[in-house]
Structures are given as C-alpha cells and as structure tokens.
Amino acid sequence: MQVITKITRQKNQERYNIYINDKYAFSVDESTLIKFGLTKGKILDSFEIDEIAYEDEIAKAFNRALSFLTYQMRSEYEIKKKLIDAGYGESVVLEAIQKLKKLGFLNDEIYSKALLETKKKTTKKGPMAIKQDLMKKGIEKNTMEKALESYTYEEQLAIAMQLAEKTVKMNSTKTPVQIKQKIQDTLIRKGYSFDIVNEILDQMVLERDDEEWDKLIEIQGEKIWNKYVRKFEGKELELKVKQALYQKGFPLDIIERFLEARENG
Structure with a gap:
C-alpha cells in the first residue's frame, strides 16, 4: 500500500x-x-x-x-x-x-496584429515583408490574412512615402533617375506592391537646376571619366562616358558641357 x-x-x-x-x-x-x-x-x-x-x-x-x-x-x-x-x-x-x-496567454490572432503594428512603426515594412515575418512565426494562413487586411492601402502609401522621402535625403548627390531607382529598390525590398511603388514614383517631384546638375556631373562624371580613360581615348572615350552618364539620368546638354570642359581642360 x-x-x-x-x-x-x-x-x-x-x-x-x-x-x-x-x-x-x-x-x-x-x-x-x-x-x-x-x-x-x-x-x-x-x-x-x-x-x-x-x-x-x-x-x-x-x-x-x-x-x-x-x-x-x-x-x-x-x-x-x-x-x-x-x-x-x-x-x-x-x-x-x-x-x-x-487562459488567454496565447492568442495568434492578437499576436499577429501586434507584430504587424510593430513592423509598421519600427521597420516601415510593407504587407509582403510582414507576411514573411508572420510565416516564420508559424502563423496559420487565415489568421495571417486577417491581420494583413487591416493594413490599408492609404497606410501603406503614407509609410512608403516616408521611406521615399528619406531615400531622397540620403541621395543628394544622385540624379533624379538614380534616386527613383533607389526608391523603387527600397520599397520592393521592404515588401510593397508595384502599385504602391508606381504611385509613389508618380508623386515624387525631383528637379535640378543647371547649377545642381553641374555639381552632380562634376562628382559622378569625374569618376566615370577616370574609369574609362585607362582603356579608351579620343572619340571612343567620349562616347563611353556619354553613354554612362546618360544611363545615370544626366541630360544630354549637361553631358556635352561636361565633355567640352574636359577637352578644353
């Protein structure tokens, strides 16, 4: 017993x-x-x-x-x-x-919404990136989709615009074309849809006056010139530099002025 x-x-x-x-x-x-x-x-x-x-x-x-x-x-x-x-x-x-x-200590629905809010505020992620985070946490599909539905298009647009504006400030020595590419890369990496990306890019007004263009091409043009001058010369060198600068978004008249200054210098 x-x-x-x-x-x-x-x-x-x-x-x-x-x-x-x-x-x-x-x-x-x-x-x-x-x-x-x-x-x-x-x-x-x-x-x-x-x-x-x-x-x-x-x-x-x-x-x-x-x-x-x-x-x-x-x-x-x-x-x-x-x-x-x-x-x-x-x-x-x-x-x-x-x-x-x-007892209410474990609730994936509440957890998903809390994670969504945290990711929006701290990392400014878009729905697709947050979806990946939720999947890593083992959240079921229905629970995950329910949480993501609360992330409105207007919210996404506002947060994506904040990221775009920050990108502009961080790339002051880039051309508008380069900046827009940076914005696109950032937003895609952060998990925003192409619809959001395109709308943000449509809203961005990135203009440069002649003085700003001259400063930009002085910085980038010198690097490109020095890169090609070791391999090419004469008209071939000018053509290579011209193509490279044009791809980076420099206007043709600004490029011609830069090349003319190089020749005379």
Missing part, C-alpha cells in the same frame, strides 16, 4: 515534496497538488502516481511557457518549439499550449 505520509513545501517555490511510506517519492506543482487532492494519509496506486507525474509535467511546461511570455509576446509555434527544445514531450507540450490558450 502506498500512502502519503508527509508533504513539505520547497523553499521559495510553489512546489511540494511528496513522501510515500516515509520516503521521498516525487515533487508536484501547487496546481497538481490541488487538482489531485494530495493530502497526508491519501492512498495512491501506481496508475494514479503516473497520472500525477504526467499532470505535473504539463504544469512545469505551462510555467516554463509563461516565463517565455513574460519577456515578449510569442506565437503558438514559437512556444511549442521552445518547449520541445527544452525537452518536454509532444503530448505534454500540446496540453500546456491548450491551457495557455484557454
């Missing part, structure tokens, strides 16, 4: 040591103690002891998950992976997750 002869509380923990027939048998979480009504004098059989051990493992996994969630919100997939990596069995982990979801 297996009888609980003593129960003691562990130091600084909500766990209890269970003694059977005056010998230490196992320890349990307070929730397990209450659930099974473990008290001094209670008789246990082998099946009950196995059941208690299984339930206590769930309690441990649950508490471990809570510690993960204390620092930041996490998806169901992330919690499952962390618990599996911590050595808990699949069935124990699933039970712990169900308990977390029932």
